[in-house]
Amino acid sequence: MLSRNAENLFWAARYLERAEGAARLIEMGQRMTLIPGAGRDEWRSVAAVAGAAHLFDGEERITDASIVEKLVLSPDEPSSIRHCLNRARDNARAVRTGITSEMWEALNDGWRRLEMADPTAALRDLPAILEWVKARASVFRGAADSSMLRTDGYYFLRLGGLIERADLTLRLLDVKYFVLLPETEIVGGGRDHHQWTSVLHATSAARAYHHVYRGDFSPWKITDFLILNPRFPRSVAYCYNELSRYLELLAIAYGERKQCNMLAAQMVSRLADTEMGEIFATGLHEFTTEAIRHNARLSGAIHRAYHF
Amino acid sequence: MFNEMSGEDGVIRPAYEGVARWIERTGSETLLLKTEEAEAIFRRIGITFAVYGEGGDPERLIPFDLIPRVFDAAEWRRLDRGIKQRARALNAFLWDVYHRGEILRAGIVPERLVYRNDAFLPEMVGFDPPGRVYSHIVGIDIVRTGEGAFQVLEDNCRTPSGVSYKLETRTVMMRMFPELFRQLSIEPVDDYPDMLRKTLEEVAPPACKGSPVVVVLTPGPLNSAYYEHSFLADRMGLELVQPQDLFVDEGRVWMRTTRGPVRVDVIYRRIDDDFLDPIAFRPDSMLGIAGLMQVYRSGGVTICSAPGAGVADDKAVYCYVPQMIRFYLGQEPILENVQTWRCSEPDELAYVLSHLDELVVKEVHGSGGYGMLIGPKSTKAEIAAYAERIKADPEDFIAQPTLELSAAPSVAGGGIAPRHVDLRPYCLVGADMRLAPGGLTRVALREGSLVVNSSQGGGVKDTWVLSE
Numbered sequence: 001m002l003s004r005n006a007e008n009l010f011w012a013a014r015y016l017e018r019a020e021g022a023a024r025l026i027e028m029g030q031r032m033t034l035i036p037g038a039g040r041d042e043w044r045s046v047a048a049v050a051g052a053a054h055l056f057d058g059e060e061r062i063t064d065a066s067i068v069e070k071l072v073l074s075p076d077e078p079s080s081i082r083h084c085l086n087r088a089r090d091n092a093r094a095v096r097t098g099i100t101s102e103m104w105e106a107l108n109d110g111w112r113r114l115e116m117a118d119p120t121a122a123l124r125d126l127p128a129i130l131e132w133v134k135a136r137a138s139v140f141r142g143a144a145d146s147s148m149l150r151t152d153g154y155y156f157l158r159l160g161g162l163i164e165r166a167d168l169t170l171r172l173l174d175v176k177y178f179v180l181l182p183e184t185e186i187v188g189g190g191r192d193h194h195q196w197t198s199v200l201h202a203t204s205a206a207r208a209y210h211h212v213y214r215g216d217f218s219p220w221k222i223t224d225f226l227i228l229n230p231r232f233p234r235s236v237a238y239c240y241n242e243l244s245r246y247l248e249l250l251a252i253a254y255g256e257r258k259q260c261n262m263l264a265a266q267m268v269s270r271l272a273d274t275e276m277g278e279i280f281a282t283g284l285h286e287f288t289t290e291a292i293r294h295n296a297r298l299s300g301a302i303h304r305a306y307h308f
Numbered sequence: 309m310f311n312e313m314s315g316e317d318g319v320i321r322p323a324y325e326g327v328a329r330w331i332e333r334t335g336s337e338t339l340l341l342k343t344e345e346a347e348a349i350f351r352r353i354g355i356t357f358a359v360y361g362e363g364g365d366p367e368r369l370i371p372f373d374l375i376p377r378v379f380d381a382a383e384w385r386r387l388d389r390g391i392k393q394r395a396r397a398l399n400a401f402l403w404d405v406y407h408r409g410e411i412l413r414a415g416i417v418p419e420r421l422v423y424r425n426d427a428f429l430p431e432m433v434g435f436d437p438p439g440r441v442y443s444h445i446v447g448i449d450i451v452r453t454g455e456g457a458f459q460v461l462e463d464n465c466r467t468p469s470g471v472s473y474k475l476e477t478r479t480v481m482m483r484m485f486p487e488l489f490r491q492l493s494i495e496p497v498d499d500y501p502d503m504l505r506k507t508l509e510e511v512a513p514p515a516c517k518g519s520p521v522v523v524v525l526t527p528g529p530l531n532s533a534y535y536e537h538s539f540l541a542d543r544m545g546l547e548l549v550q551p552q553d554l555f556v557d558e559g560r561v562w563m564r565t566t567r568g569p570v571r572v573d574v575i576y577r578r579i580d581d582d583f584l585d586p587i588a589f590r591p592d593s594m595l596g597i598a599g600l601m602q603v604y605r606s607g608g609v610t611i612c613s614a615p616g617a618g619v620a621d622d623k624a625v626y627c628y629v630p631q632m633i634r635f636y637l638g639q640e641p642i643l644e645n646v647q648t649w650r651c652s653e654p655d656e657l658a659y660v661l662s663h664l665d666e667l668v669v670k671e672v673h674g675s676g677g678y679g680m681l682i683g684p685k686s687t688k689a690e691i692a693a694y695a696e697r698i699k700a701d702p703e704d705f706i707a708q709p710t711l712e713l714s715a716a717p718s719v720a721g722g723g724i725a726p727r728h729v730d731l732r733p734y735c736l737v738g739a740d741m742r743l744a745p746g747g748l749t750r751v752a753l754r755e756g757s758l759v760v761n762s763s764q765g766g767g768v769k770d771t772w773v774l775s776e
Binding site: 005156 | 351528534538539547549550552563564
């Protein structure tokens with residue numbers, strides 16, 4: 001396929017995943033601000049995870065309205081949902097022959113909603129808007145799953161989405177790591193419990209987590225779940241197993257393994273060999289920082305391997 | 309005004325009997341509701357059309373009118389012959405003007421119309437494109453003024469657009485009104501992409517051995533017809549490439565793919581001559597594929613339509629197409645031209661200037677309905693201003709009578725009313741001539757309006773050809 005089209009597919013999926021990630025983060029922030037006495041800094045950590053902390057430097061107290069303006073409706077801010085959705089659509093539009101009409105319709109349906117939205121109304125309807133954003137991403141993934149030929153284009157699409165998803169989980173842990181440090185267990189109390197569960201909520205993991213750990217909310221179990229559990233579809237391990245699988249399928253189709261295959265395999269075996277205790281021993285923060293770098297290297301290696 | 313449904317005497321014409329019964333049965337209220345439904349379908353699929361030089365929605369919808377426009381088998385047989393005849397003559401003319409110029413030597417077409425035409429490319433002189441085909445997709449705009457009266461308004465030899473609307477309107481109609489297609493025998497149109505692909509494969513260059521690699525070349529997603537480019541590439545199963553995806557090396561053209569370079573044999577380009585090759589045409593331009601023309605001229609790739617094909621379709625050359633048909637084919641034209649006054653001729657200029665209030669005046673090189681004067685619909689001041697433009701550069705203008713275009717029933721003005729229509733069929737020219745039944749019917753949805761261009765608020769209708 002055309003290299004440009006492979007790149008378009010990769011980034012269409014990646015931007016859509018990013019838009020969905022931003023929606024999840026904002027939901028988490030909203031949930032946090034509902035707790036009395038808490039949540040004053042919650043928007044700041046949401047902005048930090050979204051890579052947009054600098055936008056709020058001048059604001060002593062970040063308001064919901066400011067979040068809506070900068071992280072939802074702004075057409076230019078790279079982290080805003082509207083920007084990400086537009087970029088996803090632009091990339092998909094440039095590769096219209098490479099996606100199915102169901103996938104295109106998923107992206108095109110209501111694509112001007114955020115452009116038309118008035119800030120006051122958007123603030124009022126924020127939960128509905130965030131639900132809608134997540135639904136766009138789900139419908140798109142579902143359409144790809146059920147309508148797209150399993151050829152290289154599909155693999156590039158999946159790679160873009162998975163890289164971004166691993167990145168979001170890692171950035172969330174990177175910003176919230178202090179909440180999960182073992183010491184905080186000593187502090188205890190309702191607020192910490194709420195902090196931890198909000199991290200799970202941001203990754204749609206609350207119920208899945210219950211299922212696995214039955215309400216035992218300890219920081220290392222939460223961390224274990226988000227990093228090492230290969231059955232949870234937003235965990236780093238799951239994303240890397242899948243990344244590695246699709247890169248392998250590409251290597252078979254193209255008859256050649258490349259540097260990106262090695263990079264993905266390295267991370268897969270590293271995660272498989274790691275016990276949760278080890279990550280805390282060497283430092284959660286150090287681990288996430290290094291993994292985020294590794295993720296970026298992998299993305300670059302995919303670009304090079306397939307002439308993007 | 310000729311009403312295609314009710315004819316000159318108010319009696320429903322046979323071709324429209326099925327449609328008339330359907331309108332009667334459905335009622336205008338339901339049709340209005342269905343129109344909204346159709347619009348939602350178009351919006352979701354993303355069938356849009358950007359209008360040059362206007363603000364607003366960059367991806368606006370092209371208005372769709374639900375009531376089909378119908379030809380019976382006999383009407384279409386004649387149109388089919390007339391269209392193919394014209395497409396053949398236009399290609400013969402192009403081969404001639406880029407070789408010995410017999411028609412110019414014979415004094416039938418004035419030399420300056422060809423050699424001083426901006427669309428004439430000296431680079432093409434003496435070159436033989438595969439099959440001697442220059443215009444592989446000829447769009448011929450046809451209007452009707454009476455029962456048997458069809459006239460050609462304009463030829464499009466470069467890259468006529470709109471065929472995707474023709475195919476999509478049919479898809480939407482079949483999705484919304486399947487019972488209509490069961491009851492009436494309507495010729496299918498969905499094999500057009502296959503015919504186009506065959507046509508393009510037939511003109512593979514001499515250097516191509518084996519099965520040719522064909523691509524569709526688009527300027528990119530910002531182009532107004534991008535939807536159509538991607539639609540056609542998709543339906544033909546071909547790569548949709550942009551100029552930056554192609555490059556020239558070792559005398560051939562290649563596209564950049566995830567597996568490395570892949571050779572390209574035939575390019576169905578939807579970009580203008582000027583932006584094909586910066587080396588040949590626009591040294592100042594960053595756009596295009598450097599070296600493409602040299603590969604083309606040495607038989608390493610085929611460009612469709614051929615660069616320079618536009619010299620056959622401007623509005624001054626148009627006047628001579630009937631003579632071309634006689635000269636090259638030795639036949640009488642099956643389809644007439646619309647009477648045309650060339651402002652380059654002093655007598656005709658004088659006539660035009662004194663009858664501006666009843667004529668339509670067009671720029672010779674214009675297209676898309678821009679920059680024209682419709683005398684009967686213009687104010688005195690507009691006419692006076694336009695007259696000054698004509699006098700400043702008479703060669704740039706032609707004039708035609710304001711035609712009483714035929715009208716077909718349309719959902720408009722809150723009910724069902726006749727609206728003016730034209731027809732653009734797409735004739736394919738490769739080793740064979742191919743013509744899908746019907747074409748794109750454009751409709752001027754504003755009451756009384758004669759301008760059907762989509763850039764001027766025109767809409768589209770499904771076009772039916774009834775089978776025998």
